[in-house]
Amino acid sequence: MTEPPVTLEILMQQALAGDKRAYAELLRETARFVRPYLAKRLSIPGDVDDLLQEILVSIHKARHTYDGKRPYKPWVFAIAHFRLQDYLRSYYADQLRDATELSEVENSLSEHVTNSDFTYESIIGEVHQLPEKQATILEMMHQDGYTAKEVAAKIGMKESAVKVAAYRAYRILKEKLSR
Amino acid sequence: MDAMEKHIASLVADAGQVQSASSPLRLWLKWMGVAVVYIVVSLLFLGVRPDLPAALHNGLFVAEMLLLVAIVATTALSATLLAFPDMYQHSRLVLAPIAMFVLFVAVIFLAWQADNPPAPPPVHSFECSLTIAVLALLPAAWMFYSMRRLASTHRRAAGAVVMLSAFSIGAITLRLSEQTNSIMHVIEWHYLPMIAVALLGVWLGKMLLKW
Incomplete structure (x- = not known):
């Protein structure tokens, strides 16, 4: 008999229960599927890594708002989108500050x-x-x-x-x- | 070990068992309970308008009050959903207050049409806005405090609905307490300030709901 596949939702539930191994695997998986999303929207590869790290920190801080009863990916992408908007807002604000009239x-x-x-x-x-x-x-x-x-x-x-x-x-x- | 692996390792090292936040429904029920208690206690201090039994025979007044209650309920529900990064995956419910505001404006318009000849306005004016704002302070502070423990990704919208909800609690209280039938006074000094309050909420949300 084969074991049911471990989904991201299950990994998160295990992580919330204190399973560090599940948490590490979840963050690795999250980084894997969020990276292309950011790479498509940012031109500098270094920025993708920096923002991805920031998004992982945000997921870490907000993990109590996920209860495992709803799909995990929309929750992650909501956070990723939020941080991306923040990043782009400050990026364009910097560009405007340095712009020449x-x-x-x-x-x-x-x-x-x-x-x-x-x-x-x-x-x-x-x-x-x-x-x-x-x-x-x-x-x-x-x-x-x-x-x-x-x-x-x-x-x-x-x-x-x-x-x-x-x-x-x-x-x-x-x-x-x-x- | 590359930078990302190190970063993940540091987050994992910091992790432990975490208690999930209450669901939006539970949070909303809690807020509604607190709002009811707050309105009752405020009315005990301010007193109920003497003509309330008569006012309750006016269909438009009853509709106005019911819609104010609906506004409090839907804005509070919207705020609880907006407190979660993914709006608890119920993004349509977040828009529920819009329908209530449209109905509310329609009822107020009908009440204005029905106010003929116009009822005499009370002698006071801005004091009503001020009283509603003071009454809204505690509920707004309580809601912002609860929301800061979550993680909103729509801080401005969340701030606006929190302030609208709190101001509506104040508006209900004052409408049940102040004896006035002048709809122009009520529009000008009770309801129009809601626009300014919503704008203030946009700013407060941005400032207070950072995480």
């Missing part, structure tokens, strides 16, 4: 170009130390004489994105050169 860029872009004490040639070494995309944009704008709109068309970016990248490059250069 386009109007800010528009106002200072011409100032950087015309009121500079340096020629492009004299700082070409620093320009090459910039991230590749920023260096290319500055080179096209200041060596080849293209406008931001033309650069955008040539490298397949939006004009606003080119302006933001150029603005960030100017800020880095300004910091370096004023030291």
Whole structure:
């Protein structure tokens, strides 16, 4: 006679009764089926692991709210979804905090170009130390004489994105050169 | 042993036997019992309106009171379900208060239509909102305290229904205590503040139900 399969619900009931082996197995199984759910929604693999650990902690803290009388997976996914939302909310809040206003860029872009004490040639070494995309944009704008709109068309970016990248490059250069 | 295995091992080491939380139904019955006792005790202090027997012959007043009771019951049920991460897998029941509020608005509208000529408003105004808010304090604190021991994944909604439930308890108490037949006064100073209270609940839920 074969034994009935041990379901996640049974494992959780055993874990709630104090069975540590069942609890470890349950958490391992939970991590296994929650990982693809997170991987589909997050682009950075390190973030998936961090969030998965956080979700396991939440499951640990909230395990008294599960009584073994209802399916286990919806309970877990409710917690996983909640923590994912929290994570995404703080991620986008950080992104917004670090974002650059386009109007800010528009106002200072011409100032950087015309009121500079340096020629492009004299700082070409620093320009090459910039991230590749920023260096290319500055080179096209200041060596080849293209406008931001033309650069955008040539490298397949939006004009606003080119302006933001150029603005960030100017800020880095300004910091370096004023030291 | 990789990082995840270490993490699981640390959680397992911290684990022991755990007592499962009461079911939402038991929690709801407990809350309802406390609400009834609270309303009775409050009425003992405030006194029952002298014209209550006459008011109970008014169908719209009875409907208003019954719907307030239904609002207390459904918002409390909604709150108990929202206290569980998965809403105890009864997500439709969580929406039950919406139907009660729709019916309540309809009854209040009919009462407003029927208030012709309008009954004279009482001399006081905001004192009613204030009294209801004070009466709601203890039930709200009790409900938030109970919910903090669980794990809500819908903190804002949970906070809103807790505050609506508590405020409705206060509203029932005051409606059974204050002798007024001016429906405009009741709408303005008893029921419209519910909107502000619900918004306050959204904020309180976010702050108090963190876990």
